[in-house]
Amino acid sequence: MxxxxxxxxxxxxxxxxxxxxxxxxxxxxxxxxxxxxxxxxxxxxxxxxxxxxxxxxxxxxxxxxxxxxxxxxxxxxxxxxxxxxxxxxxxxxxxxxxDNPDLHELAWIEHAMSQSFVSADAAPLPVESLADIDWDAARLVLAPSLTLRAASTNAQDIWIAMNDDQPPPDSEMLAGAWGLVVWRRQFGCYLRQVDAIERDALVHVQANGRFDALCAWLVERLGEDDGIARAGELLASWLGNELIAGVEAA
Incomplete structure (x- = not known):
């Protein structure tokens, strides 16, 4: 043989x-x-x-x-x-x-956290590097560790309680549409539940990256004043939490 x-x-x-x-x-x-x-x-x-x-x-x-x-x-x-x-x-x-979305989302969290931990490194952006950026022609680069999905249950609360060795809450369906985001920030992995607008905004950035396109999309969804305000809030939050690994000229 x-x-x-x-x-x-x-x-x-x-x-x-x-x-x-x-x-x-x-x-x-x-x-x-x-x-x-x-x-x-x-x-x-x-x-x-x-x-x-x-x-x-x-x-x-x-x-x-x-x-x-x-x-x-x-x-x-x-x-x-x-x-x-x-x-x-x-x-x-x-x-x-x-018929158990809580289990699906809990398994996703568990796997996403472990995958995030071994993902490629991304150094935080220095604040001074943002001063001269032309935001009308800027492309956002998300951290390589970032992953996200839609959420319909309180799986985040269940996972956090179990991770802290606390009794988990009963499973519940969430009101409205939500999302789950997992990423690594230096040596720690993080989990955050976000609303549908932020979830879809991150999906939009993954697909396109241009900040002006994100602003236009938010204006279309929320109106001019609220859309521009939300774009600024999201940008500040993503930079502060190190979800953005770079800003490039488009």
Missing amino acids: KLETLQQDFRAWLTTASPDAAGRLGADAAAGLAVYQNNYRAQLMGCLETSFPRVHAWMGDEAFLAAAIAHVDSHPPHAWTLDAYADGFGETLAALYP
């Missing part, structure tokens, strides 16, 4: 327990194969437990174990590091629990 074929059969056994692959590997190897597969699955389960401790606590042992087994059964590792294995677990939870 060629080494490549042996490797393919061994992978097929680990990921799917393929009886055909096991047969080609030999009857004498059955006991050893079971040990390898148990170790493989245990490592993947441990990776999910480590990556989603608050989701685990929120769901409980039995439900989390069942979800983790379902994920391991359908998602073999896709990268060279196990750190990446958690990438699709939120989608598995959404498929298993389609």
Whole structure:
């Protein structure tokens, strides 16, 4: 048997327990194969437990174990590091629990916080560098660690309480449209719930970047006076919280 074929059969056994692959590997190897597969699955389960401790606590042992087994059964590792294995677990939870948006958002927060921590660095902008910027031709560059999504539940309050080892509140639906923003500021990762205008403004900046286009979009949404005022408020907040990594000439 060629080494490549042996490797393919061994992978097929680990990921799917393929009886055909096991047969080609030999009857004498059955006991050893079971040990390898148990170790493989245990490592993947441990990776999910480590990556989603608050989701685990929120769901409980039995439900989390069942979800983790379902994920391991359908998602073999896709990268060279196990750190990446958690990438699709939120989608598995959404498929298993389609009517639990609190769980979907909690899983997103947990994963976004860990991804933000290992994202590329971005130095804070010196205040003096902003003095001579032509804002009519400026392009905002968001921090590489920033990620966001729509929010419909109080998952932020749940995550914060659990992170602080406090009893979490009951799950509740939010009134109106909101968003969740996660980013890293130097050595700390931050989570913030924002209103729909700020969420959509950040999406707009991600897609376009031009500050004048953002102002025009806000004026269209809020009217001239309120739109310009909100643009200034958002810019000041984003700069102060280091959500903006750079300002470039468009």
